Amino acid sequence: MNIQNYINGDMCAAQLGAVLDNYNPASGKVYGTIPNSDAQDVSKAYEAAAAAFPTWSNTPAEERFKVMNAIAEGIDNLRDALALAESNDQGKPLWLAKNEMIRAAQNFRFFATAAMQFASESHAMENRAINYTLRTPIGVVGCISPWNLPLYLFTWKIAPALAAGNCVVAKPSEFTPVTAAMLGEICTAAGLPNGVLNIVHGLGATVGQAIVEHPNIKAISFTGGTATGKHISSVAGPMFKKVSLELGGKNPNIIFADADLDKAIKTTVNSSFMNQGEICLCGSRVFVERSVYGQVKDALVKAVSEMKVGDPLDPATRVGAIVSKPHYEKVLGYIALAKEEGATVLCGGTALHPEGLENGYYIAPTILEGLSASARCNMEEIFGPVISIMPFDTEEEVLAMANATDYGLAATVWTEHLTRAHRVAAQLQMGIVWVNCWLLRDLRTPFGGVKSSGVGREGGWEAMRFFTEPKNVCIAL
Ligand code: NAD
Secondary structure, eight states, rough: OOOOEEETEEEETTTOOOEEEEETTTTTTEEEEEOHHHHHHHHHHHHHHHHHHHHEEEEOOOHHHHHHHHHHHHHHTTTHHHHEEEEEEEEHHHHHHHHHHHHHHHHHHHHHHHHHHOOOOOEEEETTTEEEEEEEEEEEEEEEEEESSHHHHEEEHHHHHTTTTTTEEEOTTTOOHHHHHHHHHHHHHTOOOOOEEEEESSOIIIIIHHHHHHHTTEEEEESSSSHHHHHHHHHTTTTTTTEEEOOOEEEEEEEEOOSOOOHHHHHHHHHHGGGGGSTTTTTEEEEEEEHHHHHHHHHHHHHHOOBBBBBBTTOOOBOHHHHHHHHHHHHHHHHHHHTTOOOEEEESEEEEEOOTTTTTTTEEOOOEEEOOOOHHHHHHHSSSSSEEEEEESOHHHHHHHHTTSEEESEEEEEOOOOOHHHHHHHHHHHHEEEESSSSSSOOOBBOOOTTTEEEESSHHHHHHHTTTEEEEEEEEE
């Protein structure tokens, strides 16, 4: 499939005509091309967005609501085709891609209703004055997303930006661009006016950089790696742009002896290895209270060893292909490093070559034991099907280990002890804490991390506030 940029409602090649190969990670083969765009294409997209802004920002919320709902419906109607495209592009099991397409539509539906509900605040000063705070759209904003949950995260940014009345220049990951291209077609069919959303494909260092550097793109919503986020901050900061950064994680999953262990083990298998462990929220450090450590470890090793790894299109597959060759090599490099750091591989630990897909990028789900809490493999984000399991004796000890990395995205806590649940949740230095569950999402809640996991929050009113500028008007009485 050869995809194109979506600018001003048109599908078009990069102005210089250059393309990049697009690989299917399940087979390791090139199966299409994407535009290798540059700053000229971003500039063209910006011009289209700027021209569309006066009308879109003055379009009644009810109209925006209708168009965004029509986009959601368009995603629903194409769910199977989108899921297949996403699975081919990213390597995730097809059944998982189908679930993610439900969420992509939900993102549009949720923020369509937010457009209708968003309101100005008012602060009365006794008999002296009344203040009202208008929240106006920013203008043209940039949305840059990663490869792990391609359409799910792309729409999670674009939907609130559009709901708040902005026009968008967006860039999906060069590794997983196909469903973003399909979204362009869906938007046109749904009646989104030309230029309101523009999608430019290509490399981060050219297209992404050009979006961040563009003097008139006033806000950047970015999800991706911490190093990229740091770079984006260094460019956007001196330009006084509004920036929202959703970055990496090294999430602790803490299992206390008083937990419902069956549920904790079952969920831990998912929270560790769903999407090949390539979800920023996956728990990669599993801490288990010593009295139940052996029991939990044995059950995890048994369940994980039985997970079917292979063809993403096979309904029985639990773990598909790693997104790209460089990432596959990076994950294998961490497994080798873990061994040097003294880890014992309890299961997995190797690349796999399923029959017929020998050149695809497959890694057996891997459980490591025996790493010190401060080992690099316990500190750095691996972002693959690799977890490290460690025993602990006290609440204080596990909190210290859980909080010891530079990251602070999400934690999971398993306990039936009510006061412990509250106490531990309060002390975890994370943006998100799940107790007795994982990835249970209410789209109204603030989403994001602390420390090196990011700046700002997405979701609900947080996203609507990010994509608007508040202006206070004070009227003396
Ligand atoms: P990445 O940082 O390499 O790329 C993310 C996006 O940024 C891509 O579209 C890329 O092309 C673009 N980019 C690269 N260089 C750029 C530059 N100089 N200027 C502007 N844009 C640039 O990340 P990735 O490898 O695609 O994604 C994996 C990372 O994303 C992991 O660290 C993961 O934890 C993180 N992630 C975080 C969340 C979250 O919500 N916190 C969600 C998903 C993924």
